[in-house]
Amino acid sequence: MNTTGSDPSIKQKLGAVLFADVVGYSRLMSENEMDTYNALKSLLSQLEATCSKYQGKIIEVRGDGILVLFDTATSAVEFSIELHRIAAQHNSDRLEHEQIKFRAGVHMGEVLLDERGIHGDNVNIAARLQEIAEPERVYVSAAVYDQIRNRLRYGYEFLGSKQLKNILSPVATYCVRTEVEGATMAATLRPEMQLEVLERPDIPSVAILPFASQGGDEDDSWVAEGLTDDIIMNLSKFRNLFIIARNSSFFFKTQSMAPQEAARRLNVRYIARGSVRRSSSRIRITAELIDANTERTIWGERFDRKLDDIFDILDEVTECIVAATAVMIESHEKQRMVQTVPSDLRAYGSVLQGQHHIFKYTRNDNRKAQHCYESALERDEGYARAAAALSRTLNIDWRYSWTEDPSSALDRALSLAQRAVELDPTDARGFGELGYVQLYRKEFDSAIESYKRALQLNPNDADMHSDYADALAHWGDNDTAIQHLQQAMRLNPYFPDQYLWHLGGAYYNLKRYDDVISCVNKMNNPTEGQRVLAASYAHKGELDMARQIADKHRAVHPNFSLSRWAKVQPDRLSDDTQHFVEGLKKAGF
Structure with missing residues (x-):
């Protein structure tokens, strides 16, 4: 002093x-x-x-x-x-x-x-x-x-x-x-992004900004979020469109900036945005599509309907946005875009409420989302989307041990994912959750096929590309895994730490240790990448650095067990698991 x-x-x-x-x-x-x-x-x-x-x-x-x-x-x-x-x-x-x-x-x-x-x-x-x-x-x-x-x-x-x-x-x-686990899945900026220029896709590219809620009621907020989610999901199914992922679009929810600035940051040609105002019996949605190159609104519309017509509104808004980008959609793909509508409008409302919570990635919000999806299935047991979403919450519970009985959560997630696929074989979400469960049940070929099917149905789902890449790396195809992670990062520029974690794992399998180190150091929370970081330094022969990182890891993960980790690790090739174990042992684990 x-x-x-x-x-x-x-x-x-x-x-x-x-x-x-x-x-x-x-x-x-x-x-x-x-x-x-x-x-x-x-x-x-x-x-x-x-x-x-x-x-x-x-x-x-x-x-x-x-x-x-x-x-x-x-x-x-x-x-x-x-x-x-x-x-x-x-x-x-x-x-x-x-x-x-x-x-x-x-x-x-x-x-x-x-x-x-x-x-x-x-x-x-x-x-x-x-x-x-x-x-x-x-x-x-x-x-x-x-x-x-x-x-x-x-x-x-x-x-x-x-x-x-x-x-x-x-x-x-x-x-x-x-809850560091949930934070690894949350969309985020990174300091280096402020200077980074993203490459413009060579096909029509669109970002759907979160529709604004113009009512004071909390329900208006989740209706607006849910409609935005659905429009993004529907447009994502078209192979001749490039759609920015939900996480990166929603990053602009609290940003007060011109749509042209959002288009510049994401480097897309078109920006769609709108608003929602709901009363007890009616819903009014305004939507517009802006060409960022010319800064002109090339299409705008207002939809004023009875609340019971919400599904028709969604289809109409989506179709208008697609038409306004002058994209020729083949008839069979256009038909595939139409979702299976639940028999009970309140079931759809419960799903929208669930979406409001699930993307917050906290234990408490995951539980609330679970209750919403369970409520939707109670109202309509044939609602595939609710079954897939409920499966996801259980997969998250298993992944982060947010439940007292993780193995039971994984079994139930499998059952729900299978049910979702049976109810609606055109919805990518069910196949994605099925692939995740199959991977950690070490049913490798089935997991790969499920993810392939999911990406055929929704080629613009960034999280699906990342999860598929993780499965490919565990399966042994690391070069293809890296390609999918690069695509995921472009679709979702404000990608979560999880993408870097998956990328680091693929690089490690290829013994590209310098690339692993670069990846982990870009994570907002590098403590979660300390195992692969320590193992990489150990294999490079930099044992002092490796042991320093191992000591830091022990401080924040005092209960880490190398033998238990090796049993859970879903590697198809035993050499990959042994390669990691050797690196960790050299680092002092």
């Missing part, structure tokens, strides 16, 4: 600053002032007591939040996560509208200390990060991320450079997620 030359009472200190504030504090106070005051007072007292365990110093407790200074970024972020856990526990017996939830921001740099507290730009940056954070999330600056990325086993989503209020330069910002 240094004192400033002009005033010895003011000191300079390098530290990590945490700002945490209550979401909707004014509303809570207006609805029940005394209850909110007492509940928050009790909660803040508990947080103060916990803070000392993380070597933090509480600088200020406001009416609705706290300002804390830590010596390290690691301690600041760990306490931030604990803060949300304590608040969630505190809220467990409170009604939803009475719950006290925080948003938090953490930044690291030099601060000024005096008898009144801490001051300076770096304090202001932490406060501004807190202001833009989502409820129950922690937003951190790149200065913090650089310190924790290889130390803490969390998920990290790069949100881009944010222009914060009254802060001169944009601040590169990350969202921290406690």
Whole structure:
């Protein structure tokens, strides 16, 4: 700690600053002032007591939040996560509208200390990060991320450079997620993407931006999201169109930018967008297609229908967008585009609600999605799409051990995927889930055939390309796996860490260790790639580096078992498994 030359009472200190504030504090106070005051007072007292365990110093407790200074970024972020856990526990017996939830921001740099507290730009940056954070999330600056990325086993989503209020330069910002497994599947920017120019496809290319919800009801939000999902899925089935994946399209949901800018970032020719407004009995959808080259709206339409006609609206909107891009669609492909419609409109509504949750990739949201899909099947037992979606939630449960009985989840996922395929053999989703289950049951040829069938039905599904590539790598065809991963990354430019993880695995099988290292270092959360990274350094003969990484892995995965991992690994070729085991043993596992 240094004192400033002009005033010895003011000191300079390098530290990590945490700002945490209550979401909707004014509303809570207006609805029940005394209850909110007492509940928050009790909660803040508990947080103060916990803070000392993380070597933090509480600088200020406001009416609705706290300002804390830590010596390290690691301690600041760990306490931030604990803060949300304590608040969630505190809220467990409170009604939803009475719950006290925080948003938090953490930044690291030099601060000024005096008898009144801490001051300076770096304090202001932490406060501004807190202001833009989502409820129950922690937003951190790149200065913090650089310190924790290889130390803490969390998920990290790069949100881009944010222009914060009254802060001169944009601040590169990350969202921290406690469920690292789900974060590996979530769409994300990467720092190098800000300068990267994507290649324009040589066939008509379209991005469907999320339709805006113009109603205040939560239901309007999932109807808008669901319709966008369906339009993307339907258009994806056409081989002579290039359709940007759902994850990358939805990345623009919270971005306020002109459609031409979205087209430039994704390097596509056409942008489609629209809005949804719903009443008790009617739905109004507006849609337009913009040619980014000329910046002209080449087609626009408004659909005002009874809510019961929602399926007809979807088909009509999709058909108009296809027609507006002047693509000649063969009649048999056009027929294949039509989905099997459920007999009960409420079953479709349940599926749309499920879609709203499943793409958030958290344990709690996966459970909510499960309930929605189960409700859809209860209403219509012949609804193939609901069966495939429910199978996916169970595959996710198995993959991340989000259930007490993983083997039962995988068996049920298999049964549902088979049911989906039987009910609708034209829907790629059922075949994709079937391929996943078959891979981990080590039914390799069947898994490959299921994925091939899925991609024949939907050649633009980026996640399917990635999952198929993972199956190909385990099957032993790594060169083809790499081709599919490159296609997945172009279809889904804001691809999740999982794509890099799969790519690193294929490179490792080919003994391209430098490419493995490059891949893992591009992951927002490299802790999840530490095994393949350590094994690669070991095979290169850089044993000191390999063992350092192995030590870091042990810190965040203390229960990792090499023998158990080797049994679960679904490699068709025993040489591939042995190659990995040898690398891990050399690294000190």
